[in-house]
Amino acid sequence: MSIFDTAVWHDGRVRMMDQRLLPDQEVYLEYESAAAVADGIRDMVVRGAPAIGCAAAYGFAVEAKRLAADGNPSDWRAALEPGIKILRECRPTAVNLMWAIDRMWGVVDAAQPGDDLPAKLLAEAHAIRDEDIDSCKTMGRNGAAQLPQFPDRPTVVMTHCNAGALATGGYGTALGVIRAAVEAGQNIQVIANETRPYLQGARLTAWELIEDNVDTTLVTDNMAGHLMSRGEVDAVVVGTDRVAANGDVANKIGTYTLAVLAKRHNIPFFVAGPLSTIDRNCPDGAHIPIEERDAEEVTHFRGQRTAALKVKVRNPAFDVTPAELVTALVTEKGVVTAPTREKIAKLFES
Numbered sequence: 001m002s003i004f005d006t007a008v009w010h011d012g013r014v015r016m017m018d019q020r021l022l023p024d025q026e027v028y029l030e031y032e033s034a035a036a037v038a039d040g041i042r043d044m045v046v047r048g049a050p051a052i053g054c055a056a057a058y059g060f061a062v063e064a065k066r067l068a069a070d071g072n073p074s075d076w077r078a079a080l081e082p083g084i085k086i087l088r089e090c091r092p093t094a095v096n097l098m099w100a101i102d103r104m105w106g107v108v109d110a111a112q113p114g115d116d117l118p119a120k121l122l123a124e125a126h127a128i129r130d131e132d133i134d135s136c137k138t139m140g141r142n143g144a145a146q147l148p149q150f151p152d153r154p155t156v157v158m159t160h161c162n163a164g165a166l167a168t169g170g171y172g173t174a175l176g177v178i179r180a181a182v183e184a185g186q187n188i189q190v191i192a193n194e195t196r197p198y199l200q201g202a203r204l205t206a207w208e209l210i211e212d213n214v215d216t217t218l219v220t221d222n223m224a225g226h227l228m229s230r231g232e233v234d235a236v237v238v239g240t241d242r243v244a245a246n247g248d249v250a251n252k253i254g255t256y257t258l259a260v261l262a263k264r265h266n267i268p269f270f271v272a273g274p275l276s277t278i279d280r281n282c283p284d285g286a287h288i289p290i291e292e293r294d295a296e297e298v299t300h301f302r303g304q305r306t307a308a309l310k311v312k313v314r315n316p317a318f319d320v321t322p323a324e325l326v327t328a329l330v331t332e333k334g335v336v337t338a339p340t341r342e343k344i345a346k347l348f349e350s
């Protein structure tokens, strides 16, 4: 199974695969400041909650390297703050961005006089990425065990958007469940929703799974209900950008629709996400900021207009699925069936 370099450290710079060009071209871009990494995240060169967290951690480390080039600042926090503020504000929904930055600030605050802070920050960024890959592999195994299996036919799993290696440190959350199931010998077929308007499903999930020889069928988002009504979907597995303390889930726009359809058709609806995506400071889904992106993502594709001139546009990039529609939250610390505030809190004990 593939591990992709979504956001890595390369020759003293942050290196990211330009996901805007997939699946046609594999192009890598390199960054030397927090502000430049923020542009890359905002423009979706890299996207996906854990991948954004990894990119932000390396963006923090490369900012410290940039500042140290002119001699170590006397006040590291003051020197770092302008660039890190830009980084922290580049996308509002995926909590991994803020989680990773807060963890990097912890290294700054713990630094002692004489420490090589840029080196310590780089080590922390590497740890964040390595931990994400390990978490996704454990989570994948936890989720694979939840998938129904049949003696005489494959298990058909529907996915939405891209919650794969390209959305994480390199293995995937929802696609980590798929990968782990395939690695365990389970007979899996995937139905990948294209996921308008940015087509992460058609461009990224389909590409990843074909690269890994997983049996994958691409459908448009409006086909999901029809396929479920005909018994052609056995489970839905999605990723998440932020889980509120009560189990409400923010994820790519269209996820809530899938959850309602899955409930209607008694299809298990699994959300896969690491503990770094659970925001215990966010009481419920109503408090999760929903990013509104440019109208051009809806009216154009790669510069080609596909909608009427002057039409008004809405483009909320995420929606919120209430906890009661989530069959189980799959994490690296275990599976939370019918997630509640109390059950989620237990994930963080011991």
Ligand SMILES: CSC[C@H]1O[C@H](OP(=O)(O)O)[C@H](O)[C@@H]1O
Pocket: 047, 048, 049, 050, 160, 161, 162, 163, 164, 167, 168, 173, 174, 200, 238, 239, 240, 241, 251, 252, 253, 317
């Ligand atoms: C593994 S989290 C991936 C998550 O992020 C995606 O959003 P975007 O592509 O806009 O960053 C989508 O919500 C995925 O489920």
